[in-house]
Amino acid sequence: MEFYGFIHFGMNTMTDREWGEGHDDPALFDPAGLDADQWVAALKSAGMTGVILTCKHHDGFCLWPSDVTTYSVASSPWRGGGGDVVAEVADAARRHGLRFGIYLSPWDRTESSYGSGTAYDDFYVAQLTELLTRYGPVFSVWLDGANGEGPNGKVQTYDWERYYAVVRELQPDAVISVCGPDVRWCGNEAGDTRPDEWSVVPRALQDAERTADRSQKADDGAFARRLVRSDERDLGSRAALAGHEDDLVWYPAEVNTSIRPGWFHHPAEDTAVRSVDELFTVYLRAVGGNSCFLLNVPPASDGRLRDADVAVLGELGRRVEDFRARRIEATAVTVSSGVAGDVASAWPGVGPGAVLGAGRTPWRPDDTDPVPAVTLTFAGPRPVEAVVVGEDITQGQRIEHLVVRGHRDGGWTTLAEANAVGHQRILTFPSAEVDAVSVEIPGVRDTPVVAHVAAIGATS
Incomplete structure (x- = not known):
């Protein structure tokens, strides 16, 4: 699919936060102008092939009416409590010919069972099941390694294998990304790429706990845009594979970054949208470097993308089309x-x-x-x-x-x-x-x- 979009949207959008602490009043969620078609059309204009929605971030607020918690859109004034952001985005994606994917944070700072072991795994699997059975085909289940304290001060040990089995059963065509066995995180959120990206790597790189250990640990914007590790620049050369020849896996890379400094929309960043030149460079290095490119574009609290983001996406799409159109016919x-x-x-x-x-x-x-x-x-x-x-x-x-x-x-x-x-x-x-x-x-x-x-x- 090469190039697709991330939509970070939720309670954090309303509170101007990156990592909400949970327990915010659901009444704060009321994006009166929410227009999923505008979101998806803007992504498509950039040449994207799919969209992944943050159905629930670390704060625990659900963008769909979940049967296992009241902390969701059903308790908000938006659409009179009868709204479903996940359904609106999934439907808009189908209308515009894009594939639909989900992000469901394993960390939940509101759910009381978090940190209790099996009881929380049951809760998480119930929500995962809802998302995988109510909204049609899902191309990606995007799992990050966020793993902090819940409302009881405890930390959950995730049953990754159980989560994976649910995805395989309910959406067998979906890839499980990042803290999963199918699509590998490039190792940073800056859009940086390796000089050479190999899809054949040692099996040890599939370890979800290892990925989680290298993921963002705090609400720190510097991680998203500036932290690029230098200790893993070569994952698949013959030298890197030495000693692992009998235990290799196909684990292709995905490059993810945001069009703004943050992942959620912040009014103070309206003048900090990345330029089309910068994004096209990331595109060439990612899509042109044996990786997929996942670009986040966050809607504002009124439920619409800002004009600056939409304009850059359109310019990026024209730049990509121009590049392809300049193919020289050979005799x-x-x-x-x-x-x-x-x-x-x-x-x-x-x-x-x-x-x-x-x-x-x-x-x-x-x-x-x-x-x-x-x-x-x-x-x-x-x-x-x-x-x-x-x-x-x-x-x-x-x-x-x-x-x-x-x-x-x-x-x-x-x-x-x-x-x-x-x-x-x-x-x-x-x-x-x-x-x-x-x-x-x-x-x-x-x-x-x-x-x-x-x-x-x-x-x-």
Whole structure:
């Protein structure tokens, strides 16, 4: 899905907090102008494919009428106590063609059973069941590692395996993210990405308690925007996998950050919306770095996104579309053993103009090919500033080194190099005028299976 949105909204929005302490008066929740269609349309304008809603944050206030607590929208004046934010967002997502996901905080600062063990697990599973059975298909269940004290001063030990089993039973197509076995947190909330992101990693990284230990521990805005760890920059190189070869898992990464300094809306941050240049850079590095990009956009207390956020999302969508539209049509797509080798054949099933993610037949070179390469030839010299490469990840992640070269005046010049590819790698470089681009694959773990290659023209 590559790029989708987070919506942080709830009691914290009304109290101007990031982490509410629980027990706030439900009468405070009354977003008179709530417009889920505005939220979803704004996310779609940015090119997003789904939306994840904070159905309950750490304060415990539920955005749906839960059967197991009165601390919910049912006790608020909003919609006369008959409203359901989860239903409105799920319905809006369907209307606009986006997938719907849920966030349900495991920490609950209002629920009296929190910290009691099985009794709280029963409560949490009941709420999880409500969310997974009332609102249609769910593409993601997003679980963070928040684990503080409840109203009784106790801390809960979460029964993660039980939670996972409920998701598997009720929404088998949903991925369980972050403190879960399916989608891996990139390790920070700043939108930072690793130089090379590997989907094949040691199984130990799936440990939910380990993830929780590295998650945010306090209501601290500095964590969200500035804390980037340097001790885990390499998770999947051969060196990093040494000693774990018999215990590896497929655990792809997700990059998450917010369009503002905070995750919930704060009026004081209305002038601090991140620029389209900054967000497009994160997009290129995440979606173009074998990761998904989860961008949070928080509605204000009146239930609407602010104009500044909506405008930036629209600009971001246009920037992404422009990038894709600058794909250069090739007059020939050939495969060979390196740029100096003999052309073996045309890419089977691919005519002129290799297309970004077009579902063409993947190309698998001969197992004995020492340096597989794909060459795009143009009608004449063209300014190029990026090359996009993707593996057929149904076959695994096999490429561990590739080199992009440009051809001009009878010679080849190296334009960019990278290691991990995976689902998609976008390599950017200073604009170069060339009449052909070659993607060489000198380093592999197994015979590579290439899904797509495209050259992106430079802006004028």
